[in-house]
Amino acid sequence: MHKVWAVIRREFVERVRTKWFWVSAILGPVLFAGIIVFQIVQSMGGAVRNVAVVDSTTGGLGNRVLDALSASGSFRATLVPAGPAVIDSLKDEVEAKHLNGFLIVSNDLVETGRAEYQASNLGMQTIENLQRTLGRLVVKERLEQKGVNPGVVDWAQIRITLDQKKCGRAGCVAESAAQSFFVAYLMAILLFMAILLYGVNVMSSVLEEKTTRIVEVVVSSVRPFQLMLGKIFGAGSVSFFQFVIWGVSARVLLLLRGPIARALGADPAAAQTMVLPHIPASTLAVFIAFFLGGFLLYSAMFAAVGAMSSNEQEARQAQQPVTYLLMISYLSILGLTNDPNSTFARTLSLVPFTTPIATPVRWTAGSMPTWELVMSLVILAIAIVGVTWVASRIYRVGILMTGKRPNLKELVRWVRTA
Amino acid sequence: MADPVIVDRVTKRFAGHTAVEALSLSVPSGIIYGLLGPNGAGKTTTLRMIMDIYEPDSGTVRLFDQVGGGRTNSARIGYLPEERGLYPRMRVLDVLVFLAEAKGVSRRSARAKAIEWLERLGLSDWRMRKVSDLSKGMQQKVQFISTVLHDPDLVILDEPFSGLDPVNSQVLRDTVVDYRRRGKTVLFSTHIMEHAEKLCDRLCIIARGKKLIDGTLAEVKGTHGGKHVIVAFDGNQGNARQIFADRRLVAKIQDFGQQAELELAPGADAQEVLKALVDSGARLARFELASPSLHKIFVDLVGPEAATAAATGGGNGGSRA
Numbered sequence: 001m002h003k004v005w006a007v008i009r010r011e012f013v014e015r016v017r018t019k020w021f022w023v024s025a026i027l028g029p030v031l032f033a034g035i036i037v038f039q040i041v042q043s044m045g046g047a048v049r050n051v052a053v054v055d056s057t058t059g060g061l062g063n064r065v066l067d068a069l070s071a072s073g074s075f076r077a078t079l080v081p082a083g084p085a086v087i088d089s090l091k092d093e094v095e096a097k098h099l100n101g102f103l104i105v106s107n108d109l110v111e112t113g114r115a116e117y118q119a120s121n122l123g124m125q126t127i128e129n130l131q132r133t134l135g136r137l138v139v140k141e142r143l144e145q146k147g148v149n150p151g152v153v154d155w156a157q158i159r160i161t162l163d164q165k166k167c168g169r170a171g172c173v174a175e176s177a178a179q180s181f182f183v184a185y186l187m188a189i190l191l192f193m194a195i196l197l198y199g200v201n202v203m204s205s206v207l208e209e210k211t212t213r214i215v216e217v218v219v220s221s222v223r224p225f226q227l228m229l230g231k232i233f234g235a236g237s238v239s240f241f242q243f244v245i246w247g248v249s250a251r252v253l254l255l256l257r258g259p260i261a262r263a264l265g266a267d268p269a270a271a272q273t274m275v276l277p278h279i280p281a282s283t284l285a286v287f288i289a290f291f292l293g294g295f296l297l298y299s300a301m302f303a304a305v306g307a308m309s310s311n312e313q314e315a316r317q318a319q320q321p322v323t324y325l326l327m328i329s330y331l332s333i334l335g336l337t338n339d340p341n342s343t344f345a346r347t348l349s350l351v352p353f354t355t356p357i358a359t360p361v362r363w364t365a366g367s368m369p370t371w372e373l374v375m376s377l378v379i380l381a382i383a384i385v386g387v388t389w390v391a392s393r394i395y396r397v398g399i400l401m402t403g404k405r406p407n408l409k410e411l412v413r414w415v416r417t418a
Numbered sequence: 419m420a421d422p423v424i425v426d427r428v429t430k431r432f433a434g435h436t437a438v439e440a441l442s443l444s445v446p447s448g449i450i451y452g453l454l455g456p457n458g459a460g461k462t463t464t465l466r467m468i469m470d471i472y473e474p475d476s477g478t479v480r481l482f483d484q485v486g487g488g489r490t491n492s493a494r495i496g497y498l499p500e501e502r503g504l505y506p507r508m509r510v511l512d513v514l515v516f517l518a519e520a521k522g523v524s525r526r527s528a529r530a531k532a533i534e535w536l537e538r539l540g541l542s543d544w545r546m547r548k549v550s551d552l553s554k555g556m557q558q559k560v561q562f563i564s565t566v567l568h569d570p571d572l573v574i575l576d577e578p579f580s581g582l583d584p585v586n587s588q589v590l591r592d593t594v595v596d597y598r599r600r601g602k603t604v605l606f607s608t609h610i611m612e613h614a615e616k617l618c619d620r621l622c623i624i625a626r627g628k629k630l631i632d633g634t635l636a637e638v639k640g641t642h643g644g645k646h647v648i649v650a651f652d653g654n655q656g657n658a659r660q661i662f663a664d665r666r667l668v669a670k671i672q673d674f675g676q677q678a679e680l681e682l683a684p685g686a687d688a689q690e691v692l693k694a695l696v697d698s699g700a701r702l703a704r705f706e707l708a709s710p711s712l713h714k715i716f717v718d719l720v721g722p723e724a725a726t727a728a729a730t731g732g733g734n735g736g737s738r739a
Contacts, residue, residue, distance in 0.1 A: 002519070002522060003522065006520050007520070010512075010516045013512075014507070014508060014512075208505070212503035212504065213502060214503040214504055214505055216471065216501060217497065217498075217503075217564065218517070218520055220470070220471055220488055220492065220495075220497045221488075221489060221520045221521040400466075400471065
């Protein structure tokens with residue numbers, strides 16, 4: 001056991017000492033901070049816009065447009081009577097950033113539903129707000145012209161609010177479809193990246209020992225199986241450490257949202273209400289369990305690939321089948337999240353090579369029955385034992401082998417005779 | 419106490435050929451034991467089986483009177499494989515500590531001993547540097563330290579002199595001799611007979627996976643009887659070749675050009691040969707009655723085609739040190 005610890009520690013320390021580890025450790029929080037800042041800036045962008053309404057209407061329609069815009073809360077509007085050179089002077093105003101834009105309305109607004117908006121920046125949010133506000137006003141105007149009671153019109157236009165809740169094992173929680181999709185998607189990508197990156201790390205570490213020939217000295221004191229396990233757990237703990245760094249810094253950044261918003265000149269309260277997807281503890285547990293399982297499964301395969309290759313190029317070729325296996329589940333993420341209970345999704349979560357990604361996605365995206373989860377875990381566990389057994393036999397023979405890469409027939413012989 | 423290394427009828431087959439066949443040998447305590455053979459004879463395979471890196475297909479290895487090979491006893495064994503290497507990106511001290519820990523030495527004592535050894539071999543200033551920053555000679559020293567750092571009772575060296583520069587070669591020879599003086603056991607393989615002849619107390623010659631002869635140096639030379647003469651020329655060789663070819667006088671010859679080792683024919687007298695040579699007009703620098711050299715015995719045993727490989731240093735990437 002002492003020997004395995006020595007291998008794990010070496011693997012961990014040597015990897016954490018590399019600059020790549022720290023580059024990616026820092027890149028995570030930087031990216032996350034970027035997202036927070038982006039969201040705050042967005043919320044500022046969604047704030048009140050200064051617009052001018054160029055009015056050539058009759059019968060006080062311009063004033064009602066002005067009222068409707070102000071009432072929407074998204075605009076601070078001023079009325080400008082239409083006239084020669086008005087447009088040009090407004091353009092200057094927009095250029096000088098005194099105005100966000102200006103709206104040109106005429107009686108056509110009610111008759112044919114046409115108006116014009118000119119701005120330095122045509123934000124989607126702004127356009128949508130304008131269209132909605134003008135739309136409601138126009139409907140009201142038209143109905144009133146036909147003699148409908150204004151009260152009835154207002155009542156008829158009360159919007160429907162759909163309360164979205166996601167129901168699962170722990171009852172129902174308010175969560176939008178977008179959020180739940182987002183969490184599942186993010187999880188799948190994290191799993192895919194982590195398993196691939198750290199699995200490849202195991203491979204290159206095996207390859208390094210093989211090409212530098214140090215492996216012979218090491219296996220004269222440590223059993224090849226112990227060495228392989230030590231490598232896998234060493235690389236695994238590095239990736240876990242990486243996740244911890246990311247998780248803690250994300251938490252800290254979230255707590256600092258208020259101060260960040262203030263520093264950017266936004267309303268801190270606005271930043272606090274930023275939508276955060278709800279991740280229950282059970283989801284986190286499933287994520288961790290399947291990450292560990294998937295990592296063990298794939299890194300054993302990557303270790304075998306490293307052991308059967310004698311240089312980087314060979315390894316890059318030989319790793320492709322393993323990478324493709326992982327890619328299958330990555331490419332199925334959309335299908336999985338759209339219909340987590342389809343036959344396709346159920347199959348993927350029961351196949352050992354796709355379950356590390358498919359099952360957490362299904363679990364997050366929809367209500368996967370607990371028994372199916374347990375079954376996935378059992379299948380994964382059996383596969384880990386089997387794959388590790390085969391991989392360790394390939395590993396044992398491969399690390400001392402030089403020369404050309406074995407073909408499939410030779411590999412089978414290695415496994416049978418090792 | 420039983421011998422520290424007892425190999426009993428081990429056989430190892432690889433796809434298509436038998437690397438080692440029913441090989442038995444036993445290394446007594448406190449001596450230097452040489453495992454000799456041409457390239458491809460099965461030396462490395464034998465040592466790897468002793469070290470538990472390969473499992474024999476049949477037969478057993480006993481180390482320190484226990485069944486089981488080198489791995490279970492790794493704390494008592496220092497092993498230097500033929501193909502050497504270190505982690506190029508690790509610091510020198512860290513590599514040494516790790517390799518000792520892998521043998522079961524505690525971290526603290528591994529560190530202390532590594533520092534002591536680095537000092538002894540003049541590498542103190544390099545201990546925090548990466549292995550890849552070291553010259554090849556320095557890396558050889560580090561490799562060597564890793565073999566003996568834990569003060570093993572048994573040292574197993576596979577072609578230890580191949581690729582060593584003269585300075586390190588001397589360091590290694592001194593240490594090997596020092597080990598024997600302290601009552602430890604050294605087992606090493608080589609295909610260079612001069613090394614074996616100078617160092618070994620006992621030896622075993624193998625070829626094509628089989629043992630040809632073993633015993634003390636004197637025994638091996640004794641069983642290989644016959645009168646031997648070493649002849650060296652000083653320029654003019656006269657009709658020496660003709661005399662060497664005379665089967666009534668000379669049974670076998672190892673011709674090195676300016677020097678030759680003769681095995682006299684049964685009943686032939688060395689004086690006769692000397693007279694014939696002088697009469698032929700050859701100028702002699704040396705004429706010496708000798709016991710056969712190990713090289714001669716080796717060549718006689720394994721045959722001339724293997725001898726060529728051995729004499730030129732072979733294809734093991736090794737050069738003479």
